[in-house]
Amino acid sequence: MALDAALESAIKQAVEEQGQPQAVAQRLLAWIEALGQGNAAPESQDGFYSRLFAEVVNPGDAT
Amino acid sequence: MASFRIREDALTWLADVQKTLPHGSIFDMYYFCAIAGLTAGRAEELKGPSREMVDYFVADYKPVASFILGMLVVAELRLARIGFDEETAVREMFRSLIAGSGENGLTEEGMKRLNAYANGGYEFLAENYDPRPQSAEEFLRAYATLIEESAAHGPFAC
Amino acid sequence: MRINIAGWSCEGLRCPDVDIDLRKADGLPFHVAFLQMPNGTGKTTTLDLLKAALSGEAAKWDEAMVRGVRRRGDENETGSFKVKLLVDGRPLTFEIDFDFENGRALCYTTRPGSGGVRSGWFPPPEMRRFLDISFLNLFVFNGELANKLFVPEEGAAEGAIDALCQLYLLESVSDQLDTEWNKAAKSRAGPKTQATLESLQTKLGELQARKTKLTRSKEKAVAEQAAAQAKSDELEEKIREKTVGMNKDQGDLADSRTREAKADGIVKEATASLHQAMRLPLALSPIIGKALDDWKDQLDDLKLPEVTSAQFFTDLQKKDECICGTTMTEGMRIQIGVMSKAVLSTAENGQLNIIKGDIEKYRPEPGGLTFNEDLTQKLADLSAARREQLEAQQDVRALRRKIIEAGGDQVQEWEAQQKESDETCGRLQALIDAIDDAGLNLRPGEEVYSLAKIQRDIDEATAKITEATNTVELRRKTTLIQSILQRAEELARRTIKDELLIACNERLKIILANDPIELEAIDGHLKLAGQDRGSEAQMLSVGYTFLMTLLERGDNRFPLLVDSPVGKMDGTVRRQVGRLIPDLCSQFVTFVINTERADFVSSVEGRATDALYLTFFRKTDGTRRLMANLPAGNYAENDSGVLVSDEAYFDSFDMEDEE
Numbered sequence: 001m002a003l004d005a006a007l008e009s010a011i012k013q014a015v016e017e018q019g020q021p022q023a024v025a026q027r028l029l030a031w032i033e034a035l036g037q038g039n040a041a042p043e044s045q046d047g048f049y050s051r052l053f054a055e056v057v058n059p060g061d062a063t
Numbered sequence: 064m065a066s067f068r069i070r071e072d073a074l075t076w077l078a079d080v081q082k083t084l085p086h087g088s089i090f091d092m093y094y095f096c097a098i099a100g101l102t103a104g105r106a107e108e109l110k111g112p113s114r115e116m117v118d119y120f121v122a123d124y125k126p127v128a129s130f131i132l133g134m135l136v137v138a139e140l141r142l143a144r145i146g147f148d149e150e151t152a153v154r155e156m157f158r159s160l161i162a163g164s165g166e167n168g169l170t171e172e173g174m175k176r177l178n179a180y181a182n183g184g185y186e187f188l189a190e191n192y193d194p195r196p197q198s199a200e201e202f203l204r205a206y207a208t209l210i211e212e213s214a215a216h217g218p219f220a221c
Numbered sequence: 222m223r224i225n226i227a228g229w230s231c232e233g234l235r236c237p238d239v240d241i242d243l244r245k246a247d248g249l250p251f252h253v254a255f256l257q258m259p260n261g262t263g264k265t266t267t268l269d270l271l272k273a274a275l276s277g278e279a280a281k282w283d284e285a286m287v288r289g290v291r292r293r294g295d296e297n298e299t300g301s302f303k304v305k306l307l308v309d310g311r312p313l314t315f316e317i318d319f320d321f322e323n324g325r326a327l328c329y330t331t332r333p334g335s336g337g338v339r340s341g342w343f344p345p346p347e348m349r350r351f352l353d354i355s356f357l358n359l360f361v362f363n364g365e366l367a368n369k370l371f372v373p374e375e376g377a378a379e380g381a382i383d384a385l386c387q388l389y390l391l392e393s394v395s396d397q398l399d400t401e402w403n404k405a406a407k408s409r410a411g412p413k414t415q416a417t418l419e420s421l422q423t424k425l426g427e428l429q430a431r432k433t434k435l436t437r438s439k440e441k442a443v444a445e446q447a448a449a450q451a452k453s454d455e456l457e458e459k460i461r462e463k464t465v466g467m468n469k470d471q472g473d474l475a476d477s478r479t480r481e482a483k484a485d486g487i488v489k490e491a492t493a494s495l496h497q498a499m500r501l502p503l504a505l506s507p508i509i510g511k512a513l514d515d516w517k518d519q520l521d522d523l524k525l526p527e528v529t530s531a532q533f534f535t536d537l538q539k540k541d542e543c544i545c546g547t548t549m550t551e552g553m554r555i556q557i558g559v560m561s562k563a564v565l566s567t568a569e570n571g572q573l574n575i576i577k578g579d580i581e582k583y584r585p586e587p588g589g590l591t592f593n594e595d596l597t598q599k600l601a602d603l604s605a606a607r608r609e610q611l612e613a614q615q616d617v618r619a620l621r622r623k624i625i626e627a628g629g630d631q632v633q634e635w636e637a638q639q640k641e642s643d644e645t646c647g648r649l650q651a652l653i654d655a656i657d658d659a660g661l662n663l664r665p666g667e668e669v670y671s672l673a674k675i676q677r678d679i680d681e682a683t684a685k686i687t688e689a690t691n692t693v694e695l696r697r698k699t700t701l702i703q704s705i706l707q708r709a710e711e712l713a714r715r716t717i718k719d720e721l722l723i724a725c726n727e728r729l730k731i732i733l734a735n736d737p738i739e740l741e742a743i744d745g746h747l748k749l750a751g752q753d754r755g756s757e758a759q760m761l762s763v764g765y766t767f768l769m770t771l772l773e774r775g776d777n778r779f780p781l782l783v784d785s786p787v788g789k790m791d792g793t794v795r796r797q798v799g800r801l802i803p804d805l806c807s808q809f810v811t812f813v814i815n816t817e818r819a820d821f822v823s824s825v826e827g828r829a830t831d832a833l834y835l836t837f838f839r840k841t842d843g844t845r846r847l848m849a850n851l852p853a854g855n856y857a858e859n860d861s862g863v864l865v866s867d868e869a870y871f872d873s874f875d876m877e878d879e880e
Contacts, residue, residue, distance in 0.1 A: 004713070006717045007386055011709045013712055059701050102505070129576040129580065130513065130579065134502060163565075204603060207600055211506045
């Protein structure tokens with residue numbers, strides 16, 4: 001079941017405002033969606049976390 | 064760098080004033096005490112529990128910092144009985160109190176003396192205002208009268 | 222997603238055994254189902270069990286809660302409750318089996334395609350969030366919810382948005398980020414920093430616990446304050462009603478209160494204005510300005526600041542020749558050094574120039590008031606405002622006293638209670654203020670209530686841990702993502718509220734065409750445009766419209782299951798609310814007692830596509846006479862209860878016949 005459209009676009013906008021790539025938004029949305037569906041059990045959180053951080057550009061280097 | 068310091072007792076005494084003064088801050092309380100001390104010529108070294116504040120004039124008081132610094136120099140000159148025309152002594156007094164650089168324009172000694180005037184000013188207010196003020200509105204009116212009266216007898220009166 | 226309630230059944234529990242089927246012959250649910258249940262038949266228990274089964278919460282019940290649903294007087298060891306849903310037309314069943322002997326509740330889920338009955342609570346993943354208890358409360362509730370949406374302190378409207386739009390998930394992610402960072406920080410600490418790190422982490426833990434405690438304390442204080450204020454207002458209303466005969470005095474009191482409020486505002490403004498003027502020392506006494514002017518003039522006479530600063534002399538010392546052309550000697554250098562100390566440095570000169578310049582600058586406009594005169598004027602204004610305030614306060618006190626005394630002992634007692642409530646309000650406000658305070662002026666050792674101060678300390682401790690564990694970059698990225706989450710929450714919340722507002726108002730234009738009302742904002746609670754309250758019917762209409770508009774976001778369809786939706790309302794309101802509900806939802810199931818039928822049922826059925834009429838009562842001595850008139854073929858009975866599915870019986874059912 002999709003996330004609320006307003007929440008999705010808000011994440012994308014907030015990511016853009018911070019000069020981060022949209023891949024960060026996608027990783028965040030995936031994590032949030034999994035939590036919402038009860039699919040992000042504690043043992044699988046690491047995966048969402050590490051994939052998210054792999055996309056985050058160092059704040060000093062962000063566009 | 065030395066900071067502005069106010070006696071804990073002064074803050075307790077002025078607690079209701081600070082609470083009821085629109086946007087009242089600790090610096091306002093310090094100002095009331097310091098101006099009272101300078102005008103009445105009361106400086107007492109700060110001993111006992113005191114609250115360390117910032118080391119700069121906060122935004123509301125930046126525009127009037129020169130006057131406070133000027134009042135400090137004048138009060139100290141008068142206390143030391145140095146005539147305004149005694150060039151070397153005036154220069155030395157100025158130099159001992161006022162820094163050429165830094166956040167607040169004061170030397171360590173200058174900050175120490177201003178804090179002493181704030182301490183003395185609190186004593187002066189507490190002596191002349193009993194019981195302690197319950198509201199900002201009541202305090203401001205009484206304070207204005209007190210300062211006007213003490214100015215006529217203190218170091219600023221000719 | 223479309224969710225419907227197909228029915229439920231219970232056995233061996235506090236409510237009588239029953240099997241409720243809300244479906245038509247074609248297997249689809251009736252648009253509207255009326256379930257008439259006299260008081261004591263277990264409406265509240267049924268509602269609680271429905272929510273417990275749908276949310277899976279029953280598995281967490283303790284022994285006392287489990288045994289609490291056992292039928293009174295029975296020694297049965299087991300009981301069960303089952304709720305059947307249709308999810309996009311497909312069946313899904315949640316069951317709770319109660320083991321009273323051991324005090325346990327076991328949940329089961331049955332859905333096609335997942336191997337039949339499964340032990341535990343296992344809804345389809347895409348449905349889970351709709352079955353969270355906070356969300357369930359939006360469509361399975363008693364009639365009080367619609368009113369709560371308007372109460373500022375309840376925050377029910379905001380809570381509803383959070384639940385449906387899953388904004389709470391953002392905080393879950395943020396918390397998980399902190400957990401991961403803490404883990405990383407722990408694992409990277411070297412042996413030298415271990416002890417320091419542990420101490421910092423303990424401190425951080427304590428601070429975070431304090432933050433949570435203060436946040437909860439504030440929520441509790443706000444709610445309690447609202448309750449105390451509501452009590453005070455209620456007592457005020459009682460006093461007013463009791464003394465309603467004193468029209469003139471009541472009117473005068475209202476006027477005096479207005480005057481008092483105005484005077485309070487003027488005093489506050491005058492105080493602020495006077496304070497601002499007093500920040501300029503010159504204004505406090507003309508003597509101060511004169512002394513500074515004299516000093517400045519004297520400095521001019523002394524030619525201070527110097528044209529030549531100390532820098533000139535120290536630079537000269539380094540040269541090979543003096544300014545007069547003479548070759549520099551050691552003796553001359555020493556003398557020049559002495560001279561340099563006798564003059565002000567460049568920086569000191571600069572500072573003195575600034576001071577003199579400011580003294581020079583602050584001259585009043587020619588013909589205008591001096592600063593001291595201006596301050597004197599402001600003093601006079603404040604004194605006048607204060608006199609006016611005191612008079613207004615005195616008038617209010619006197620009028621109130623008069624009204625109270627005329628009201629007698631009862632009124633005086635109410636006044637005493639009101640004073641207590643007001644004191645409670647004051648005490649709680651002080652706590653709230655302390656928690657909201659910036660926390661900049663705390664005594665060392667003073668207990669910290671300021672959340673802002675706690676947060677600053679948390680940030681500081683976090684920064685220290687970061688430094689101690691070389692996790693600076695990780696912390697920076699973590700903080701960045703948390704900022705993104707926070708910003709996204711603000712944006713999403715704003716968009717959702719804006720969209721809901723438009724959608725609700727569009728709907729209200731149609732539903733309440735004859736009794737127009739509009740929503741102005743959704744800020745934690747529902748705010749009406751141009752008025753604090755509407756009529757009861759309007760308020761409920763707005764409340765239900767908001768709920769259904771929210772529930773339909775994302776193209777979802779939910780049933781509404783409501784216990785006593787119009788219990789306390791008069792006929793007109795019942796009719797109005799009854800007319801609007803069927804248009805708002807695809808399935809409406811309501812529990813009513815016979816006295817709630819009037820006006821409401823006929824309005825609802827008039828707008829429904831079809832309706833089911835059920836009457837359910839417990840078998841007792843008191844209901845024995847009701848067994849005589851059961852419609853043949855249209856009822857089912859068991860040892861504990863009777864369920865009748867018949868419209869005529871529904872309409873004529875009256876527990877108090879022949880009493």
